[in-house]
Amino acid sequence: xxxxxxxxxxxxxxxxxxxxxxxxxxxxxxxxxxxxxxxxxxxxxxxxxxxxxxxxxxxxxxxxxxxxxxxxxxxxxxxxxxxxxxxxxxxxxxxxxxxxxxxxxxxxxxxxxxxxxxxxxxxxxxxxxxxxxxxxxxxxxxxxxxxxxxxxxxxxxxxxxxxxxxxxxxxxxxxxxxxxxxxxxxxxxxxxxxxxxxxxxxxxxxxxxxxxxxxxxxxxxxxxxxxxxxxxxxxxxxxxxxxxxxxxxxxxxxxxxxxxxxxxxxxxxxxxxxxxxxxxxxxxxxxxxxxxxxxxxxxxxxxxxxxxxxxxxxxxxxxxxxxxxxxxxxxxxxxxxxxxxxxxxxxxxxxxxxxxxxxxxxxxxxxxxxxxxxxxxxxxxxxxxxxxxxxxxxxxxxx
Amino acid sequence: xxxxxxxxxxxxxxxxxxxxxxxxxxxxxxxxxxxxxxxxxxxxxxxxxxxxxxxxxxxxxxxxxxxxxxxxxxxxxxxxxxxxxxxxxxxxxxxxxxxxxxxxxxxxxxxxxxxxxxxxxxxxxxxxxxxxxxxxxxxxxxxxxxxxxxxxxxxxxxxxxxxxxxxxxxxxxxxxxxxxxxxxxxxxxxxxxxxxxxxxxxxxxxxxxxxxxxxxxxxxxxxxxxxxxxxxxxxxxxxxxxxxxxxxxxxxxxxxxxxxxxxxxxxxxxxxxxxxxxxxxxxxxxxxxxxxxxxxxxxxxxxxxxxxxxxxxxxxxxxxxxxxxxxxxxxxxxxxxxxxxxxxxxxxxxxxxxxxxxxxxxxxxxxxxxxxxxxxxxxxxxxxxxxxxxxxxxxxxxxxxxxxxx
Numbered sequence: 039x040x041x042x043x044x045x046x047x048x049x050x051x052x053x054x055x056x057x058x059x060x061x062x063x064x065x066x067x068x069x070x071x072x073x074x075x076x077x078x079x080x081x082x083x084x085x086x087x088x089x090x091x092x093x094x095x096x097x098x099x100x101x102x103x104x105x106x107x108x109x110x111x112x113x114x115x116x117x118x119x120x121x122x123x124x125x126x127x128x129x130x131x132x133x134x135x136x137x138x139x140x141x142x143x144x145x146x147x148x149x150x151x152x153x154x155x156x157x158x159x160x161x162x163x164x165x166x167x168x169x170x171x172x173x174x175x176x177x178x179x180x181x182x183x184x185x186x187x188x189x190x191x192x193x194x195x196x197x198x199x200x201x202x203x204x205x206x207x208x209x210x211x212x213x214x215x216x217x218x219x220x221x222x223x224x225x226x227x228x229x230x231x232x233x234x235x236x237x238x239x240x241x242x243x244x245x246x247x248x249x250x251x252x253x254x255x256x257x258x259x260x261x262x263x264x265x266x267x268x269x270x271x272x273x274x275x276x277x278x279x280x281x282x283x284x285x286x287x288x289x290x291x292x293x294x295x296x297x298x299x300x301x302x303x304x305x306x307x308x309x310x311x312x313x314x315x316x317x318x319x320x321x322x323x324x325x326x327x328x329x330x331x332x333x334x335x336x337x338x339x340x341x342x343x344x345x346x347x348x349x350x351x352x353x354x355x356x357x358x359x360x361x362x363x364x365x366x367x368x369x370x371x372x373x374x375x376x377x378x379x380x381x382x383x384x385x386x387x388x389x390x391x392x393x394x395x396x397x398x399x400x401x402x403x404x405x406x407x408x409x410x411x412x413x414x415x416x417x418x419x420x421x422x423x424x425x426x427x428x429x430x431x432x433x434x435x436x437x
Numbered sequence: 438x439x440x441x442x443x444x445x446x447x448x449x450x451x452x453x454x455x456x457x458x459x460x461x462x463x464x465x466x467x468x469x470x471x472x473x474x475x476x477x478x479x480x481x482x483x484x485x486x487x488x489x490x491x492x493x494x495x496x497x498x499x500x501x502x503x504x505x506x507x508x509x510x511x512x513x514x515x516x517x518x519x520x521x522x523x524x525x526x527x528x529x530x531x532x533x534x535x536x537x538x539x540x541x542x543x544x545x546x547x548x549x550x551x552x553x554x555x556x557x558x559x560x561x562x563x564x565x566x567x568x569x570x571x572x573x574x575x576x577x578x579x580x581x582x583x584x585x586x587x588x589x590x591x592x593x594x595x596x597x598x599x600x601x602x603x604x605x606x607x608x609x610x611x612x613x614x615x616x617x618x619x620x621x622x623x624x625x626x627x628x629x630x631x632x633x634x635x636x637x638x639x640x641x642x643x644x645x646x647x648x649x650x651x652x653x654x655x656x657x658x659x660x661x662x663x664x665x666x667x668x669x670x671x672x673x674x675x676x677x678x679x680x681x682x683x684x685x686x687x688x689x690x691x692x693x694x695x696x697x698x699x700x701x702x703x704x705x706x707x708x709x710x711x712x713x714x715x716x717x718x719x720x721x722x723x724x725x726x727x728x729x730x731x732x733x734x735x736x737x738x739x740x741x742x743x744x745x746x747x748x749x750x751x752x753x754x755x756x757x758x759x760x761x762x763x764x765x766x767x768x769x770x771x772x773x774x775x776x777x778x779x780x781x782x783x784x785x786x787x788x789x790x791x792x793x794x795x796x797x798x799x800x801x802x803x804x805x806x807x808x809x810x811x812x813x814x815x816x817x818x819x820x821x822x823x824x825x826x827x828x829x830x831x832x833x834x835x836x837x838x839x840x841x842x843x
Contacts, residue, residue, distance in 0.1 A: 122598065149547040166548040170681045318759075321724035322731030325782035326759055368790070371797055372556075374738060375790055377723060382552045 103307045103355040104417055105345060107338060108156055110200070110290075111316030112365045112379050112386070113331050119390065126331045129339035130392065134359070135401065138394035139435060142405040144412075146363045146387050150379045153203045155362040155410075156312055160207060162414030162428025174206040174216075177427050180414045181221035182209055184308050187423035195221035196306045198297045200289055200314035202228060207312075212427070221310065224300070226292045230283050232265045233276050272299045287333075290315040294337045298344050305350035308421070313337065319365065322377050342394065356395030356420065358413065364389050393436055404435050438528065440474045441467050447532050455484040462499040468510060469502075471527065472520040472542065472555070473562075478535035486713040488634050490745040494572070501570045513565055516558025520551055536689050540682070572799040575747055577630045578821075579804035580843055581795045582619055583737075584752040585784035586810045587642065589777045596781075596810055597817040599789040604806070604819030605827045605841075611834040612812050616645060618835045619750060619809070624648035626748045634710075634744045641733030641784075642754025652744070654715055654736050656729045656754065663726050665696045666719055688720040714739070728756040730783035734790055741794040751791055752811070753784035781810075792819065805842035809835060818842040 117123040124131050148158045151169030158165045163177040181195040197208050202225060209220020268274045286292050290313045297311050313334050319327035338359055345351045366373030367385035379386045389410070394400075411430030418425040419432040445460045459466070459481055466474055480487075480495060487495070505513065523545055531538035546552040586592065597606060620638070627636035627650040638647050643657035673679055673687055693699075693712035696719075718739060724731035730753055737751045757773035788808040795804055805820040816835065819825075820842035833841075 147550065151547075164550070168544075321728055322722075322734060323724065323728050323756065323759070323779065323783050324786040325776075325779035328782070368793060374735070375786075382547075382556060 101354050102421055103305075103351055104309070104358065104421060105341065105351075105355060106159075106308075106310045106358045106413070106417075107341060107360075108159065108310075108312045109316075109334055109338070109359055109361040110152065110156075110313035111319065111330060111334075112150075112152075112361050112363050112389075113316050113334075114365045114367075114376060114385060116368075117328060117331055117376070126328055127335040129335045130359075133339050134342060134392060134394060137400050138392045139399050140403045141391040141393075141408060141433070141435075142403060143407045144360060144389045144391045144410055145407055146389065146410040148410075150363045150382060150386055152314070152317065152362060153207070156199075156204065157207055159360075159362060159410055159413055160310065161210065162411045162425050162430045164411065164429065170203065172203065172206055173211075175210045176212065178210050178212045178215040178425075179208065179220060180417055180425070181308060181310075182212070182215035182219045183414070183418060183423045183425050184421060185221075186215060186219050188421070190307065192218075192220075192222055193304055194306050195308040196300055196304070197221045197223045197310045197312070198293045198300070199223060199225055199312045200227065200293060201225065204312060221308070224296055226296045227289050229265060229268065229279070229296075230292065233268075233280050233283075271304060272296070273303050274299055288315045288330075290334060290337055294340060297341065301344060301348050301351060305348075308417075311341070319376050320378060322374075324376060327376055353396055356393065356398060358391065358393050358417075360391035360410070360413070361389040362410075363387060398436060408433060438531070439471055440469055443467050443532070450533060451482055452485040455482050458484055458495070458499070462503065465499060465502045470514055470517040470520070471522055471531075472558075473514060473517040475531040475535040475538040475542070478532065479539050482535055483713070486710050488710060488714075488744040489632075490634075491743055497570045498566060501566070513562060514558075516554065516561055520546070520555055520558070521549065537686055540685065574803075575745070575798075575800045576632065576635075577626070577747055578843065579746070579795060579798065579800055580623075580626065580748050580839075581791055581804070581806045582623070582748075582750045582839075583784070583788040583791050583806075583808045584616065584619065584750070584811045585788055585808065586781040586813065587752070587754050588775070589781050589810075589812075592778065592781060592810075592813075596785055596815055597788070597808055599786070600792060600806075600808060600817050600819065602826045603792070604817050604825060605823045605829055606815075606817045607829050607831070607833060607838060608815055609830050609832045610809065610814045610816045610838065611832060612809075612814060613834070615809060615835045616752070616811065619807075619839075620645060620647050622836065622839055623651060623748050623750045627651055630747055632747060635746055636748040637740050637744070637746045637750065639733055639736045639740065639749070639751045640754065641729040641752060641756070645752075651750075652711065652740075652746075654711070654718070654740075656732050659715060659719065662696045662698060662715070663719060666691070666726060669695070691716055691720050714743070728783075729754050730756045730780050730787060733784070734787035737787070737791045738794050741791075741798060745798050749791070749795070751787075753780065753787060755780040756783065805839075807835070807838055807842055 115123065118127050118130075146155060146158070148155060148164035149166065149169065154165050154167055154169045157167065157175040160179045160181070161175045161177040162180070165175050165177065167173045167176060181197070184190060185192070185195055197204070199205070199207060205223055205225060208223040210216055265276060268276060268279055282295060283292055286295065293311060293313065297309065300306065300309065315333055316327060316330035318330050342357055345355045345357060363379055364386045365376050365379045366381045367383050368375045370381045370383045370385075373381040373383070391413075409430055411428060412433050413430065414425045414428045415430050415432045416436055418428070419437050443463055443466055445463060448456045448459050451459060459478070466477070469477075480491075484492065484495065502510065522542075526538070526541060526545060529538050529541065546555050585596075623636060623638065624647065627648060631650065634652050636651050638644065638651045638653045640653070640655040640657070642655070644653055644655040647653060670684065670688075673684060693707070693709070693716050696716060698707065698712050698716070718725055718732065718736050722731065722735040722739075725735050733751055733753050737749060740746060740749060755775040755777050756779070758776040758779075792806045795801070795806060798804070803821050805818070807816060807818045809816040816838055818838050818841055823841060
């Protein structure tokens with residue numbers, strides 16, 4: 039997020055995207071994703087004129103649930119939906135897409151830092167807060183709209199997030215919302231740090247705070263899910279938590295474990311899970327980045343299976359999966375390919391979204407351009423609240 | 438402070454060569470927009486420690502800007518002039534601290550949604566400059582060589598997938614004495630076409646014996662420097678109030694002597710230009726302190742971008758298995774476990790990036806490239822006379838492949 043275009047060399051043409059304008063690149067990305075999906079998963083092309091049967095089929099709004107998963111760290115087409123990348127996402131390709139509506143061109147026009155971009159997704163406004171500071175979003179979050187408008191208790195909206203920097207994502211600093219109206223936030227890695235104080239070596243592979251500034255762990259500010267609440271709320275002893283953590287290979291696996299526990303014990307109607315393993319790409323090791331994609335693909339499938347098997351969620355839950363943004367193109371000389379998301383080029387701004395659940399049309403691809411800020415107004419239309427400060431628009435194909 | 442107010446005495450703290458070039462061209466700097474000038478000063482302040490190719494490029498750029506009539510100059514910089522800056526940026530001491538200004542400008546562009554406009558202005562400027570002052574072709578066609586997979590006994594997945602459409606794949610290469618052969622070829626080119634910083638050998642592990650005419654950078658040789666850097670970072674992070682931005686600023690200001698790269702260490706006189714280059718690899722590269730594959734790829738990228746070598750041999754070595762960052766930061770002297778196959782995958786993409794970055798330089802149409810799976814029979818060559826997307830099962834040694842490529 040800090041490097042300016044500076045590589046004044048020739049532009050090299052190694053692929054089909056090199057000569058296009060940013061808008062043109064977005065269209066090409068959308069079209070190629072659509073074509074890949076149609077050939078690989080047999081998905082049909084949807085039209086904006088076709089409306090979802092969601093409103094007719096879905097449960098009454100008081101019983102509806104939504105799970106949002108950010109396919110985190112940002113992943114590019116060539117490692118995911120392009121032909122050479124599909125081997126990395128077998129679960130998305132063969133299990134989820136056949137049951138989902140897939141949007142091929144979701145554009146993020148905001149700041150491409152993980153915290154601020156996730157905050158933008160959660161508010162429907164392109165936030166401008168410092169990505170590395172412990173600050174709440176400036177605009178009301180989806181959790182605040184949901185809880186205030188629908189008079190829901192704090193137990194009904196939760197966030198499971200990867201690092202200390204996300205501790206304040208649950209509620210904004212907005213004067214009409216803010217303290218007391220947001221989501222509860224669990225930082226599983228922070229819990230594990232607390233649980234393993236004194237003997238961290240066994241677990242340290244899980245405890246890195248983030249990958250973009252790996253040497254720095256922000257101090258926690260704001261309200262905090264404390265260790266003792268593990269037992270009270272999640273019905274999980276510290277010993278069991280520690281023992282299970284030792285069987286896991288990554289922070290995102292720990293997050294999904296906690297999310298499942300939340301779903302079983304608390305069953306929130308609005309659950310937001312931020313994945314982050316893929317962002318290991320910042321360390322420059324391509325094999326670790328690809329492993330992160332493969333793991334995230336598997337974890338998304340695991341979550342979908344949990345949704346379908348948990349009585350409180352089965353048949354009434356809509357799952358949204360979307361990256362917060364992409365990563366730099368190989369062809370932008372100002373970046374270093376997959377490693378970062380700093381150039382602001384079209385590839386790093388253009389992503390996708392997958393939506394599955396009752397009433398959502400299955401195996402359909404939509405390739406019109408939409409913005410990542412459209413998520414919150416769409417959730418508002420689905421769940422029955424008004425996202426009055428959001429910049430985006432509801433996605434009609436889902437309503 | 439705006440560029441039009443610039444005065445020679447404000448550059449008193451710049452190193453001598455940097456001060457000289459800035460004051461020589463002060464007249465043109467005064468006429469350029471604030472969104473542009475600190476970015477240029479960020480480069481010029483290091484002029485004393487730049488490679489010859491960089492110095493030449495800066496001189497040509499400034500000389501050309503001086504020659505532009507007023508109307509044309511305005512047109513060239515219209516996009517930059519339209520960038521809205523904050524009063525904080527305008528009052529920042531960007532003369533003394535141009536790199537920090539650029540960091541803050543970057544954050545400002547993102548948060549005010551002006552990044553696309555800035556990108557457009559930068560690309561247009563770059564294109565105009567490239568047309569007006571085309572870079573000189575290299576004295577001899579460039580050659581890039583990348584060696585991957587050191588220590589991997591066998592690997593069944595296809596290699597060079599991204600490069601295959603651009604060159605000829607050979608599956609029966611004779612691997613015997615391959616590295617020596619490649620180093621000898623590089624040394625012969627260095628002897629035939631001598632040029633300062635013109636022929637490079639980058640090793641992600643311990644450097645092999647090589648001709649003194651080669652500019653050599655290796656991960657192993659920098660081990661004490663990496664350890665010193667990690668210790669310093671850990672100390673700084675323990676200070677109250679230290680955050681990522683402050684740490685980045687601190688790293689950007691580090692000099693070779695701060696990390697123990699003193700003349701007394703080896704007894705040899707130090708090459709200050711190369712020392713600074715190496716320090717920047719570690720302080721400004723991401724993951725270069727931890728993973729040798731990231732180091733080798735970034736070193737190659739930066740060598741190509743900055744020194745524009747005629748020859749570049751990059752040999753990747755196995756990196757350590759991914760470990761928790763805190764443990765790595767502590768620089769415990771335990772022997773790290775290595776991830777051979779992961780390193781091969783990293784290096785395979787690294788080879789593609791090396792070729793892409795080589796193709797960004799002048800003379801790309803005539804340049805050649807070879808990538809070899811070390812100790813094995815697979816290689817791929819790209820050259821102006823070689824067919825693309827082809828495969829050969831003919832037996833050949835690496836010298837023969839190089840002869841085909843160049």
